[in-house]
Amino acid sequence: MSLDVHQIRWRSSYLEIDYSSRDGGVPWLYCVGRRQFVPFEIVGLESGVRRARLNLVLGDGREVLPGGQWIICEKIKESALFSLQALYAEYPLMPQRVDYDVRHLLPPELRDDDEAVAQYTDEERLELVARHPYVTSGVTYDDEVLERLDNLDRVFRYGKNSYAYTGVFVPKTNRAGLIYLALHMQFFQRNKTPRHCQRSRRQMQKDVFAATYSVMTKLxxxxxxxxLFLKENGEGPTENMEALQSRMIERGMDKRFDIRARYRNVFAGRQNIVAWLRDLFEIARSRYVFIDDYTPVFNFIDPGEDVTLTQIWHAGVGFKSVGYARFGLKGSPDPYNSAHRRYTYALVGNEHLRRIYSEVFGIEEEALLATGMPRLDHFLDEKVEKEYREEMADKFPWSAKGRVIVFAPTFRGTGQRTAYYPYDEIDMDRLYRMCVETDTYFVFEMHHFIRKRPDISAEYADRIFDLSDESLTKLFFIADVLVTDYSSCFYDYLLLKKPVVFFVPDKTAYSLIRGVQRSIDEMAPGVVCDTFDEFLDVLRTRHYETVSPHPSSIDRAAERSGLASDRAIDTIIYGKDVPGVRKQASGKGGAVPVRQSDKSAKSERKAKELLDSKVADKDTKSASDEEE
Incomplete structure (x- = not known):
């Protein structure tokens, strides 16, 4: 079955889809949560293109289409549901969906256990599909449709503008990595105090955390x-944290300052309330707090004006959107109570990155300190390079026998709990043959969020390795080529003047769903491969050697003075005006950011919100009077 969608549009309350089909297929809307199909009315045929339309006001009899996620799909033929063999013959990509569904019926600890998965019979697998008899793999979309998705959101206001019924098209990928569209229909009620989510469980949690922290600061x-060095997404320090803390001790600061560290992973299952209270207590006792990466506790509390909270962000600027750069997408931060808004300062590699990270963190450029990355202070030291090379050569003797390729992609998904990598894009057999033919050793170094590691069978184990638990920085020194995708790790590697290859077979899907800040085709400092065939050819022929990165790519990498840690310490701890670190304001000295605490800004916000609500109420009443 195949259905090609050429255009999606709104006409008043009608949703219209122009499509063509080679086998008579028609589009449907299906809601998984309700297990309900809604048909389109098929009208018109011109040059092989049909039009399907649905009046949302009559989407459920004489009511509007119910709220929920409605997938644009095809309905599975009843004849294909008599046997698993018939189903797979009719829908060749269905086995991947069935395997995924079976695994997610198992307890988390058994989802990677193939023997446990094999216990499910053909009848049970067929029943899983019959429960939700829709398929998205046969529906494709013209590029123009996908490029215009942002213009297809729809808001239907009613009840004197106090309520809204909204429709938002959300791109997703199925288990085969193919793009499909879901129409999210939702009902909203106007909130006069948007900083406070009324009747929200999460808001109640925030209120409890904030009250507890407030009591602690008083007692x-x-x-x-x-x-305090605080990390909430791992059990140990990041390289930036380690470098900054080590430099403090080298300078003898531990004699004057009480330097503490607290590392734990709040995403590893249910968390004990005692652990959260310990986080709050440590913050309440600290004058300076350094974090690296997303730290959820600051979604709930403002540390206060007498605390300097610094984000020592570990990454350079890759291509994927993070923070507020993906505002509005799934997993984007709260517009008001996000941890990012709490930062007094954030470190960036150089002054060119201030504008980008101002968007990412949702803070003013003056709060971004161009110190460089502490973890790179000794990156180019000949002594360090020699030490790392010898260490890696001792652990992996094969690294000196041929070309070494390190594959370090970023994760897919919205965060640590949903992170994965689509290993189906890689043909291990062909990859291994290329390695043998070109005397190459291929190393997987997967993002630490990705729990499922590559499946490397014994027959490939002499050429293909999973070294995800090793330091990527150390692996750089034995690598002849780095392969990545949307990650920023290539910035460090460029400093070694070695080639980078970008393997992005899911480029369109990733940019739609996760979001990218910059075009990888335009900005990547190396060869960009869209398919596995192209990727293998580039590695086999060493075509990457003919592509030199643009000088601006090198300029955006961290500075080479080796003084990033000292700049951060002198600026943040000792309050010095280090040249080049702060953004200059009006040509006079360094501008210091002002972060209002919740308490100090409360009265101002409340007054403004009350004023806004009164004006809005007046406008609404006037408008409704005119309509009546």
Whole structure:
């Protein structure tokens, strides 16, 4: 079955889809949560293109289409549901969906256990499909449709503008990596105090955390000399944290300051309330707090004006959108109470990155300190390079026998809990043959969020390795080529003046769903491969050697002075005006950011919100009076 969608449009309350089909297929809307199909009315035929339309006002009898996620799909033929063999013959990509569904019926600890998966019979697998008899793999979309998705959102206001019924098209990928569209229909009620989500469980949690922290700050005196390194998405320090803390000790700061560290992973299952209270207590006692990456506790509390909270962001600027750069997409931060808004400062590699990270963190450019990355202070030291090379050569003797390719992609998904990589894009057999033919060793170094590692069978184990638990920085020194995708890790590698290859077979899907800040085709400092065939050819022929990165790519990498840690310490801890670190304001000295605490800004916000609500109420009443 195949259905090609050429255009999607709204006409008043009608949703219209122009499509063509080679086998008479028609589009449907299907809601998984309701297990309900809604048909389109098929009208018109011109040059082989049909039009399907649905009046949302009559989407459920004499009511509007119910709220929920409605997938544009085809209905599975009843004849294909008599046997698993018939189903797979009719829909060749269905086995991947069935395997995914079976695994997610198992307890989390058994989802990677093939023996447990094999216990499900053909009848049970067929029943899983019959429960939701829709398929998206046969529906494709013209590029123009996907490029215009942002213009297809629809808002239907009613009830004197106090309520809204909204439709938003959300791109997704199925288990085969193919794009499909879901229409999210939702009902909203006007909130006069948008900073406070009424009747929300999460808002209740925030209120409890904030109240608890407020009590702690009053009962527990803050230690003016305490420095805290806090991480909530892993059990150990990042390289940036390690470098900055080591430099503090080298400078003897541990004699004047109480330097503490707290590392834990809040995404690893249910969290004990005692652990959260310990986080709050440590913050309440600290004058300076350094974090690296997303730290959820600051979604709930404002540390206060007497705390300097610094984000020592570990990454350079890759291609994927993060933070507020993906505002409105699934997993994007809250417009008001996001941890990113709490930062007093954030470190960036150089002054060119201020504008980008101002968008990412949703903070003013003056709060971004161009110190460089602490973890790169000794990156180019000959002594360090020699030490890392020898360490890796001792652990992996094969690294000196041929070309070494390190594959370090970023994750797919919205965050740590949903992170994955589509290994189906890689043909291990062909990859291995290329390695043998070209005397190459291929290393997987997967993002630490990705729990499922590549499946490397014994027959490939002499040429293909999973070294995800090793330091990527150390692997750089034995790598002859780096392969990545939307990650920023290539910036460090460029400093070694080695080639980078970008393997992006899901480029369109990734840019639609996750979002990208910059076009990889226009900005990537190396060969961009859209298919596995192209990727293998580039590696086999060493075509990457003919592509030199643009000088601007090197300029955007971290500075080479080796003083990033000292710049951060002197600026943040000692309050010095280090040249080049702060953004210059009006040509006079360095501008210092002002971060209002919740308490100090509360009265101002409340007054403004009350004023806005009164004006809005007046406008609404006037408009409704005119309509009546």
């Amino acid at each position: 527990v005196p803050r230690k003016r000399n305490r420095i």
